Amino acid sequence: MTRIPLPPASPVGDTAPRFALAELPVPMVYAAYRIIRDCNAGFAALFGATRDEIVGRSFARLYPEIGDFIRRGEQWAANLAGQEVYYDERVMARLDGQRFWCRVNGRSLSRGGDPFAEAIYCFEPMNRPAAQPGRALSERQRQILAQVAQGKTNARIAAETGLSRRTVEAHRARLMKAIGVGNAAELVAWFVSSGTADR
Template sequence: MRFALADIPVPMVFATHRIIRDCNGEFAALFGFVRAELIDQSFSRLYPALADFVRTGQMWRSHLPGGQVYYDERIMEGAGGRRFWCRVNGRSRHGVDPFAEALYCFEPMNRPVTEATVTGRQRQILTLVAQGKTNAAIAAEIGLSKRTIEAHRLRMMRSIGVRNTAELVAWFSASYHRQDPPGAI
């Protein structure tokens, strides 16, 4: 049995070279759009800043070879500038060019976007730390050195006022806890 994208009850999107070619109503609603407004649009439209779009693309290009599933957690931006956290799972159909044809599932997360004193890169690192990844694994995933990751973590811990990784993750979880964003199930 085969299902059309429109029949899938979770936010799903099919893209070629990071251009939305098809999506279901749930995906469009998550971002506050109707489906037709997103077809043939760049994913860059759904990121808070172009730098976030570029950084995410670099990370996915190196971690989404054909057939493998990759995921991350990130802040996205919907209609009217509404920002929200979501987990994105993706799979490419091409081994050489992971963006040639890819399918993505977006899952809204129960984590608010705050105006914390962390940079976009630090927020990216915090998200990976909260997933239980080591400095070495984070460095390999985002293309930085292990020492750079350690330096970012140390600066965050000092600025936030925590003493260890457990407190850092607890701060991150507490700081980013609220009710589900609009469109969440």
């Protein structure tokens, strides 16, 4: 397993410690331009794969739909570039197609450049059902619901998704009306218990 390269602009230079992903106890992956360049056994197992099946491949293979991959990339590009660290919760797909919820923390290793040039991500599986027994939601609705469940305000959701605050409010209002809940707490409870954000 390769060692994580330090970014060229690192202020600490070559004296910084280097480490192998295999030594880390959580599912970790190192990527360049959203291509998986290295991962540990925990990450491969999370996706029901071997390292050989996913190293050198695009992250797109691990998303339920290509649209999910594109929209998530746009969101992360906007947020990673400004603060170097970002996280969200999303539905991913194992190689057999089984979907699951996970929390993803990412850090760009490219200071001042393209945040995807070098990045490292930690994937934490969540105990949230990803099967949907009833109504199908769009990726945008799933994205907004996931951020509501994280306790984010409409303004912050708008900033992270590139939508206007009024658009976020409209999405939330339509969802609440369609589901038949009266407030954000009920919306979050429904979201967590139903797993409805999968499709």
